[in-house]
Amino acid sequence: MTIRPRALAGTAIAALASVLVLSACGSSSEPAASTSAGGDAGALTVYSGREEEYMEPVFDAFEKETGTTLDVRYGDSADLALLVGEEGDKTPADVFISQSPISQSYLDQKQLLSQLPQAVLDRVPANLRAADGDWIGIAGRQRVLMYNTDLVKPADLPKSVLDLTDPKYKGKVAVAPSNASFQDFVAALNQIEGKDATNAWLAGMAENGAKSYAKNSAIAEAVARGEVPMGLVNHYYVLEIKEDDPKAPVAAYRFPGTDAGSLFLVATASVPAASPDKAKADALVGFLVSDAGQELMIAGEGEYPTATGVAAPKGAPSLSKGDYPAYDLTGLTDLKAIAEQIRESGLAQ
Amino acid sequence: MNWRALGATALAVALTVPFALPFAYLLVRNGQDLGGLWSALSDDRLVGPLLRSLALGISVALAAAVLGTSAAWLVARTQLRGRRIWALLLCLPLVIPSFVGAVALIAAFAPGGLVEDLLGIGWLPEVSGFKGAFIVLTLLTYPYVFLPVMARLRGLPPSLEESARMLGRRPIEVFLTVVVPQARAAIAAGALLVFLYVISDFGAVQLLRYDTLTRAIYADRLLDPITSIALSLVLGLLAVAVVAMERRSSRVGLRDQARMGTPLMVPLRSGRIPAYLFLVLLIGFSLVAPIAVLVFWAIRGLANGSSDATSVVADPGMIIEPLLSTAGVSVLTAVVALLVILPIAFRSVRRPGRLGEVLAGTVVGGFALPGLITALAFVFFTLSAPGPLGALYQTLPLLVLAYVVHHGALALGAAQSAVAGVPARLDDAARIMGKGRLRRFTGVELPLMLPGLAAGAGLVLLSTAKELPATLLLAPPGFSTLATKVWQAAELAAYEEAAIYALVLVAISAILTWFLVVRPALRSWAVTPVAGTSSTGVDSPITSGYPEVTAP
Numbered sequence: 055m056t057i058r059p060r061a062l063a064g065t066a067i068a069a070l071a072s073v074l075v076l077s078a079c080g081s082s083s084e085p086a087a088s089t090s091a092g093g094d095a096g097a098l099t100v101y102s103g104r105e106e107e108y109m110e111p112v113f114d115a116f117e118k119e120t121g122t123t124l125d126v127r128y129g130d131s132a133d134l135a136l137l138v139g140e141e142g143d144k145t146p147a148d149v150f151i152s153q154s155p156i157s158q159s160y161l162d163q164k165q166l167l168s169q170l171p172q173a174v175l176d177r178v179p180a181n182l183r184a185a186d187g188d189w190i191g192i193a194g195r196q197r198v199l200m201y202n203t204d205l206v207k208p209a210d211l212p213k214s215v216l217d218l219t220d221p222k223y224k225g226k227v228a229v230a231p232s233n234a235s236f237q238d239f240v241a242a243l244n245q246i247e248g249k250d251a252t253n254a255w256l257a258g259m260a261e262n263g264a265k266s267y268a269k270n271s272a273i274a275e276a277v278a279r280g281e282v283p284m285g286l287v288n289h290y291y292v293l294e295i296k297e298d299d300p301k302a303p304v305a306a307y308r309f310p311g312t313d314a315g316s317l318f319l320v321a322t323a324s325v326p327a328a329s330p331d332k333a334k335a336d337a338l339v340g341f342l343v344s345d346a347g348q349e350l351m352i353a354g355e356g357e358y359p360t361a362t363g364v365a366a367p368k369g370a371p372s373l374s375k376g377d378y379p380a381y382d383l384t385g386l387t388d389l390k391a392i393a394e395q396i397r398e399s400g401l402a403q
Numbered sequence: 404m405n406w407r408a409l410g411a412t413a414l415a416v417a418l419t420v421p422f423a424l425p426f427a428y429l430l431v432r433n434g435q436d437l438g439g440l441w442s443a444l445s446d447d448r449l450v451g452p453l454l455r456s457l458a459l460g461i462s463v464a465l466a467a468a469v470l471g472t473s474a475a476w477l478v479a480r481t482q483l484r485g486r487r488i489w490a491l492l493l494c495l496p497l498v499i500p501s502f503v504g505a506v507a508l509i510a511a512f513a514p515g516g517l518v519e520d521l522l523g524i525g526w527l528p529e530v531s532g533f534k535g536a537f538i539v540l541t542l543l544t545y546p547y548v549f550l551p552v553m554a555r556l557r558g559l560p561p562s563l564e565e566s567a568r569m570l571g572r573r574p575i576e577v578f579l580t581v582v583v584p585q586a587r588a589a590i591a592a593g594a595l596l597v598f599l600y601v602i603s604d605f606g607a608v609q610l611l612r613y614d615t616l617t618r619a620i621y622a623d624r625l626l627d628p629i630t631s632i633a634l635s636l637v638l639g640l641l642a643v644a645v646v647a648m649e650r651r652s653s654r655v656g657l658r659d660q661a662r663m664g665t666p667l668m669v670p671l672r673s674g675r676i677p678a679y680l681f682l683v684l685l686i687g688f689s690l691v692a693p694i695a696v697l698v699f700w701a702i703r704g705l706a707n708g709s710s711d712a713t714s715v716v717a718d719p720g721m722i723i724e725p726l727l728s729t730a731g732v733s734v735l736t737a738v739v740a741l742l743v744i745l746p747i748a749f750r751s752v753r754r755p756g757r758l759g760e761v762l763a764g765t766v767v768g769g770f771a772l773p774g775l776i777t778a779l780a781f782v783f784f785t786l787s788a789p790g791p792l793g794a795l796y797q798t799l800p801l802l803v804l805a806y807v808v809h810h811g812a813l814a815l816g817a818a819q820s821a822v823a824g825v826p827a828r829l830d831d832a833a834r835i836m837g838k839g840r841l842r843r844f845t846g847v848e849l850p851l852m853l854p855g856l857a858a859g860a861g862l863v864l865l866s867t868a869k870e871l872p873a874t875l876l877l878a879p880p881g882f883s884t885l886a887t888k889v890w891q892a893a894e895l896a897a898y899e900e901a902a903i904y905a906l907v908l909v910a911i912s913a914i915l916t917w918f919l920v921v922r923p924a925l926r927s928w929a930v931t932p933v934a935g936t937s938s939t940g941v942d943s944p945i946t947s948g949y950p951e952v953t954a955p
Contacts, residue, residue, distance in 0.1 A: 099880045105895070107711045127880035128891070136625030144786055146797050146880060266612070272896035279515050298709075393626055 097123040098334055101138065101147040103131025103157065103234060104321060105271070112350045116341045122334055131157045131234035132389060138326055139164055148329040149338050151192070151321070154234035156241050158189035158322045160389035168327040171336050177343040177361045182320050184384050191320030192342045193351050194358035197239055198306040199315065200292050201284035202277050211307050215286070215315025216247075219258030228265045228273040228285030231401040232393075235270065235288055238319050240396055241386040246314045246379050249395075256399030266401060278302045288319070293356035293367075312379045320360060320383065407840065412758070415750035418743050419762045422769035422808050425780035426643070429636045432783065436629060443633035452619040453637065456602045459536055459615060464598040466541040471548025472590050474685060476578055477678050479556035481669045489682055490553065491921060496689040497546050498912040500869040502606025503889060503905045504539040507693035509610065510700050510898040517699045535611040540601050542689035547600065548593030555589035556582065574669045588652060595649045599642060603773035605872040610893055617775050621872070624779055632783070635776045646771035694909070697902040704899025715888075716899045722907060729884040729911070732799070733867040736806040737860040740814050743807055745856070748818035763815060770812035777809045778873035802877045809873060810866045817859025821852035861919040869912055885911075 102109050106128050113124050127134070127147075135157035138145045145166075152158050161167050167188040175187050182191035199218075201211065206226075212218055218227050230236050243252045265282050267273045274291035276282050278299075284307075292306040309315035323342055325335040341347045348359040352367045359366065433440045443449060478489050499507075511517050512530045530538075563585070567577045583590070605617045612618075616638045623631035671678050709716040747766060751759030769777070781804070785796040795801040825848050833843045871886045878887065885908040892901035 101880070106713045110713045125879070125881035133625060140625055140628065141786060141796070144793055144796055267896075268894050269896070272894070275896045279513070281513070390626055 097125055098148040098331060098338060099146045100124050100126045100149045100151065100338070101134045102126050102128050103134050103150075103152040103154070104128075108351065108355045109151070111353075112342065112347055115346065115350055116338055119341070120334075120337065122338075124338075130232065132232065132237060132393065135160050135389060138166060141328075142166065143328045145326050145328050147326050148331055148335040149323060149325055151323045151342075152189075152234060153321050154238045154386075155189070155191070155320060155322055155383050156238050156386040156389050156392065157234055158184065158324050159384065159387040161324065161326070162186065162188045163387050166327055167324045168329070168332060170325065170339055174336060174340040174343060177340075179360070179362060181383060182360050189322045189324035190339065190343060191360040192323050192339075193321045193348075193355070194360055195235070195288040195290060195319050195321070196308065196358075197235065197315060197317045197319065198287065198289045198292065198308055199284055200274060200277050200287045200304060200306055202280055202303050203305050204303040205280060205283040208307075213310065214313045215309055216251075216255055216313075218264075218286075219255060219262050221262065223262060223284075225263035225265070226283045227259070227262070228267055228276055228282045229259065229401060230267050230270050230273055230287075231396050232268065233270055235319060236286065237389065237392050237396065238386060239286070239314075239317055241388070241392050242317050242379070242381045243314050244392075244395075245381045245385065253395065253399065256396060256401060260400035264401060274304075278304050286315070290356040314379045316378065317381070318378050321357070408754070411746065412750060412754075415746045415762055416758075418746055419765050421743075421804060422765045422811065424784070425772055425777045425808065426639055426768060428780040428784050429632060429639055429776070432632050433636050439629040440633045440636070443630040444637070446630070448619065448623075448630055449634060449637065452614055452616045452634065455533075455613065456615040456617070456638070456641075459533065459540070459608070459613065460598045460601040463537060463540045463544060463601045464594040466537070467545040467597045468548050468590055468594040470541065470685060471545040471550075471593060472552050472583065472586065474545070474682060475549045475552035475556055475586075476582060477682060479553045480582065481574075481671050481678065483671065483678065492686050492690065493549050493682070494546050494921060495686075495913070495916075496543050497920075498909055498916045499543055499690075499693055500606065500871065500886065500908070500912070501540060501543055501600075501604050502610060502871055502886070502893070503697075503909060504543050504693055505535070505607040505610040506889060506893045506898070506901050506905055507696045508535055508539050509893070510902065511692070511696040513896075513898060516898070517696050520699075531611045532613050536608050536613040536615075539607050539611065540604060544597040544600050545685075545689070547596045548590060551589040551593045552586050555586045559585055574674070577669070591652055592649060595645055595652070599645045599649070599771070602638065602645075603642060603775075605773070605775045606890070617773060617872075620775060620779065624782075624876075628783070631779070635779060639772050639776050642771045642773060643768060646767065650767070694906075697906050697909070700898045700902035701906055704903060707899075709899070714897065714900050715903050716897075719903075722903070725883050725885050725888045725904070726907065728882060729868050729886070729908075732803065732806070732884065733864045736803050736810065736867045737814075737864040739803055740807045740811045740863045741818070741856055741860045744811050744814045744818045744859070745822075748815060748822050752819050752822040763819070766815050767812045769808045770810065772809070773872075774809050774870060775872035775876075778805050778876040781805050782876055797877065797879050799879055799882070802874070802879070802882075805873045805877055806867050806870065807863075809870070810863045813862040813866060814856075814859035817855050817862070818852075821855030821859070822848075824855065825851050858919060858923070861915065865912060865915045865919060868915070869908065 100113070106126070109126070109128075113126065116122070117124055129137075131153040134147075134150065135152060138147055138150055138161055141147075143166075150158070150161070150167075158167070162184055169187045170190055172187075175183060175190060178190055182194070183189065199211065199215070210222075212220065212223070217223075240252060240256070243255065247255075265276075265285075267276065267285075270287045270291050271294075273282075273285035273287050274295050277285050278295045280303075289306050289308075292304055295302045295304050323339045325332060325339060329335045342351070343361045345361070345364060348361050348364045351357060352359055352364070356367045474489075474493050477483055478486055478493065483489060508530055512519075512528065559582070564577055564581050567581045568574075572580070602615070603617065604615075605621065608615045608618050609621065616634055620631050620634045620638065623634070704716040705719070707716075711717060713721075715721040744766070747762050751763045781801060782796070785793055785801060787793075795804075829847050829851075830843055833847050838846065868884075869886060870884075871890060874884050874887050875890065878884070883891075885904050888904040889901050889908060892898075892904060
C-alpha cells in the first residue's frame with residue numbers, strides 16, 4: 055500500500071493536466087460551444103468541403119488581416135451540406151464552403167442560407183452565383199479525364215465521357231461517386247442528356263467495372279501510381295501531381311467540343327441564416343472573392359478565379375467561351391435525389 | 404432505509420440514466436415512426452448489410468476462435484520455450500485499433516507500398532471488401548479468445564488429460580477430445596466478444612469498403628436518417644443480445660474452477676517446428692507486419708517531405724495539437740467516468756439486489772451499443788432537444804458524455820471490486836470513532852480503493868484514446884484527435900501522413916496497455932496462476948464482473 059500517496063498525487067495531477075490541456079485547446083479550437091450558444095463573439099465556425107491543404111493559407115491570411123479566429127470543420131461537401139440541413143437553425147456553422155453548387159442549392163432550397171451583401175455578389179459574374187444571392191462561386195474548375203501516360207495512348211482516349219461505358223475501358227476508369235464534383239456532374243448530365251440516358255450511363259459504368267474512390271485526390275494518386283489507368287477528376291488534381299513530381303506520368307484530357315464531360319464547375323461559399331455573427335461571416339466570404347483571397351486560392355490549387363479581373367493560373371487548360379456544355383449551374387438542387395440516383399446505379403461508394 | 408441511503412440510491416439511479424439514453428432514444432424515435440421503421444426493415448437496405456455484418460462477425464469469430472485457442476494451448480499446455488514472452492507478444496495486437504490495421508493493409512498493398520517493393524511484382528491483389536475486413540479483424544481480435552482460453556487451460560485439472568494420454572491418445576487427439584471440450588465456455592465467451600467487436604466495428608469496414616450495418620448506418624445518417632435510425636435499432640438489439648448471452652455464459656462457465664495440481668505440459672517433439680512457425684507467423688502478420696508497413700510509409704514520408712504545408716509530413720510539429728487533444732480528452736473522460744461510476748458501484752456492491760443489477764446492467768448496455776450508434780443517438784437527440792440540451796450539440800461536454808456512456812463500463816468492474824475490497828470492519832471502526840460519512844469516505848475507503856479505481860480509469864483512458872466514430876460525429880469543429888487524423892489522411896490516400904499519426908497512436912496505446920493490462924496480468928500470473936486473469940487482459944467489462952487487476 056506504499057503507492058497510495060503516489061496514486062493519489064497521480065490522479066490529482068492527471069485531472070489537473072487534463073483540465074489545463076483542454077482549456078488550452080478550448081481557447082484555440084473549441085469555441086463552437088460558445089458560438090452556438092451565442093456567447094463568444096471572437097470566433098467564426100467554418101464548415102469546409104474544400105481540403106485543409108488548400109484553404110488553410112486563405113484562412114490564415116483572413117485571420118491575420120481581421121484578427122478573427124476561425125474554427126474549421128473539414129469534410130465532404132455533400133456530407134456537410136446534409137449536416138447543416140439536419141442541424142437547421144442549430145448549426146454552429148457561420149460560413150459553409152462547398153466544392154460544389156449542388157450542396158449550396160440544397161440548403162438554399164431549404165431556406166437555410168442568408169443573402170450575401172450586394173458588394174460581395176458584384177465581384178462575381180451572375181452566372182457563377184445563386185440567382186437569389188444566397189451563395190457565390192469562389193473558384194472555377196474544369197472536369198477532365200486524367201490518365202496515366204505510360205498506360206494510355208492519347209489515340210485510345212474516348213471522344214465523349216459517354217463512351218467510357220465501352221468494353222474497351224472495362225476496369226480502367228476511376229470515379230468518386232460520393233464526391234461533390236461527381237454529383238454536380240451527374241446533376242448536369244441529367245439536365246444535358248436527360249435522366250434516362252444518365253441512369254443508363256451510370257449503370258453502364260458500374261457494369262464496366264469502374265473503380266470507386268472516396269475522393270478525387272485519391273483517384274489522382276492512384277492514376278499517378280498506375281493503380282488505375284484513368285479517372286474522372288477536376289483539372290487541378292493533375293497540376294497538383296505535377297507540382298509534387300514534374301516527371302509523374304499523368305496528363306489531363308478535355309473531352310472535345312461541348313461534351314458533358316467537360317463541365318465548368320464552381321466551388322462555392324455561403325452564410326447559413328442561423329449564423330449569429332453575419333457581419334463577420336459576410337466579411338469572410340467577401341475576403342474569399344477579394345483580389346487577395348482569389349490569388350491565394352489560385353496559388354494553392356491552380357483553379358480559375360471567379361472574380362472578374364483576376365488572372366487565371368499558369369498551366370490550367372485555357373478557357374474559351376462557348377466551348378462548354380450548356381446547363382444551368384444554379385439549377386442543380388436535388389442533392390439527396392442525385393446521391394440516391396448514383397447509389398441505385400450500383401456504383402459502389 | 405434512512406434518508407442517506409435513499410439519497411445514495413437516487414444519486415446512483417440518476418447517474419445511470421445517461422447510459423440508457425442512446426438506446427431509449429432509438430426506441431422512442433423508431434416508435435414515433437413505425438411506418439418508417441417498417442419500410443426500412445422490409446427493404447433490401449436492411450437485409451444485405453445485416454447479412455454481411457453477420458457473415459463477417461461469424462467468420463471472424465470462428466477464425467479467431469481457432470487461432471486464439473491453438474495459440475493458447477501451445478502457450479499454456481506444451482513445453483514451449485519463452486512461454487511468458489509468447490503470451491505477451493500474442494496479446495499485443497490488442498493495441499492496434501481496427502482502422503489502423505485497415506490502413507496498414509491498404510498501404511501495404513498500395514502500388515509503391517511495401518509489398519510491391521519487397522516482392523517486385525507489378526500485379527497486386529485487391530484487398531478491399533470481405534477479404535480485407537476478414538483478414539484485418541481476425542488478426543486483431545484473436546487475443547480476445549487467446550486470453551480467456553489460456554487462463555482457463557492453466558486452471559484446468561490435468562487428470563483427464565493424463566488419463567487420456569496414458570490410454571494412448573496422441574497430443575492432438577487429447578487437445579481435440581479433452582482440452583477443447585473443457586475450455587468450451589472460455590472459447591465461446593471469447594468468440595462472442597470477437598463477434599461483438601466485429602459487428603460494432605466501423606473503421607475497418609468503412610476503409611475497406613465492406614457494406615455492413617455500421618457502414619450503411621453511417622452512409623445513411625444524413626441522406627436518409629429514418630433508415631439509419633431503423634438500422635441502428637437492429638444493430639443495437641443484436642449487440643445487446645450478444646452481451647446478454649455473453650454475461651449469462653460467463654456466469655455459468657468461467658469462474659468456478661480452482662486449480663488442482665500442476666497442469667500437464669505436453670512435449671512438442673516433432674511438432675516443435677510447426678508450433679513455433681505457427682506462433683511466429685501469427686505474431687508476424689498480426690503485429691510485426693502492420694507496424695512494419697506503418698514505419699515504412701512514415702520513414703518514406705519524412706524522407707521525401709511534402710508540398711502540402713498542412714501535412715504532418717512537412718512539419719512534424721503538427722503532431723502536437725492532436726496529441727494533446729487526445730491525451731486531454733481521454734484523461735478528462737477517465738476522471739469523469741470514475742466520478743459517475745463510483746456511486747453506481749457503491750450502490751450495486753453495498754446493497755446487492757435487483758436494483759443494483761439493473762444499474763450495472765444498464766452501464767454495461769452503454770458499452771454494448773456500438774460507439775457509432777451511441778454517437779448518432781446523441782447527435783440526433785441534441786439536435787432535436789430544446790434549450791440547454793440542444794446547446795450541447797458539437798461541444799466538448801457532449802463528446803465527453805458520449806465517451807463516458809460508451810466506455811464507462813470498463814471502469815465499473817474495477818470500481819465494483821475496489822468497493823468490495825474495502826473491509827466493512829474498517830468502516831465500522833471509523834463510524835464507532837464518530838467519523839462522519841465524508842471523513843470515512845476520504846479517510847478510509849478512498850485510499851484503499853485508489854489503486855483499483857486508477858486501473859479502471861486507465862482502461863477508460865485507453866479506449867477513449869483509440870475511439871473513432873464518436874469522435875468523428877461529435878467533436879467540435881477544429882478539434883481533432885490522433886484517431887481522426889489517421890482517418891482523414893487515410894481517406895485522402897495520404898498513407899505517409901496516416902502512418903505517422905497511427906504510429907504515435909499505437910505507441911501511446913502500447914504504453915498504456917503495458918501498465919494497465921500486461922504488467923498486472925504478468926504479475927498475477929507469477930504469483931497465482933489461476934483462472935480469472937483472463938478478465939485483466941481484455942479491455943471489456945463483459946467477460947467477468949470483478950477483474951483481479953484491481954485487488955489492492
